[in-house]
Amino acid sequence: MHELSVVTSIVKIVQQEVNKINGKKALELYLEIGKLAGVEMDSFYFVWPQCIEGSVLSDTKLFIEEPVGKARCAECETEFHIDKSFDSCPNCDSPFKEIIAGKELKIKKIIIN
């Protein structure tokens, strides 16, 4: 249930940003949550309504991009798609790699009125 901490952090950050510009509410919120970020989206949506109730996010339209996992092999530099963080290189089978996408956990953009 760390999704609750994630959502709570989002609410705090957005609240801060709205206050900063003396805005009223967040109308739209754009998030990026990678497939390998360790966030269970069902849990996320389960806690979301409870967390935003009464906040600047209560009427926000939520847009979530979920980038898929991508890695670059440290041995042969092949770039490949990964479903699991421990997938090995399809070219040389090396487990050494740099994960270049899929770990995102970001607020991209907020539309505030």
Place this chain on the structure above:
Amino acid sequence: MCTTCGCSSDENEIRFTKIGDKQLHSHSGHYHYHDQHSHEDHHHEHHYDHDHDHDDHDHHHSNDHSHSHSHEINIVQLEKDILYKNQLRAERNRGFFEALNIFSVNLVSSPGSGKTSLLERTIADLKDKMAFSVIEGDQQTTNDADRIHKLNVPVIQINTGKGCHLDSEMISRAVKELKPVADSILMIENVGNLVCPAMFDLGELKRIVIISVTEGEDKPLKYPDMFSGSQICIINKIDLLPYLKFDLQKLKEYAKKVNPHLTFFEVSATSGEGLQAWYDYLANSIKQ
């Protein structure tokens, strides 16, 4: 709002208890009880259409604002990490530990792998040679901290209530009370959980995942985040190997697949087997 269950209270249930002080102070001033409303009960209050949000994904690109609208619509391009506050605090904690040469380790595992027993044994064997302090994380009770307290080392119990992990803010608060001395070892025993603690950097210098041989050897594959985020893997309870169908090599193979950089220690906190290598490692880590 309460961040543990989503109920309308502003209070949280996180408690810090410094054992030996006889003084229990709460994070929030007062507690509230979650028992009275289960998740089932909550359900009817939140008519929430999950599908709705999914559908909206398709419209994402139709909203590519590059200019401001006339009726005071502000577009804040944030590009901010959602857990950046935890990360910031973690880095501050780490700076503190590095400055004082405090070797801080974050011990993570599933419940029952023997974290506390390993701590007890390690501290009992080494406390005459080096200084220790301990932060214990559990949902409830001060049982673990009480066990450590018997060894006469400074210990704080953090009860996370319904929470499933420690975070860097809790560590920062605990450290202020614990006041670990320079050139010492700080053991942080995280909540027994192989999932959630993986996401939260506490500012530790090393993360150590503990697995016991009574668990399945495929755990690294089942819980890859915890194994890929750790630098060290301690395999505990090896005195039981003769009685089990546990393939030690297979476990290491799986763990290496998830994290090729992992260093292993094979120990038994009960028989003492293999502990010397672990002790040498700890001694070296605070050598200036």
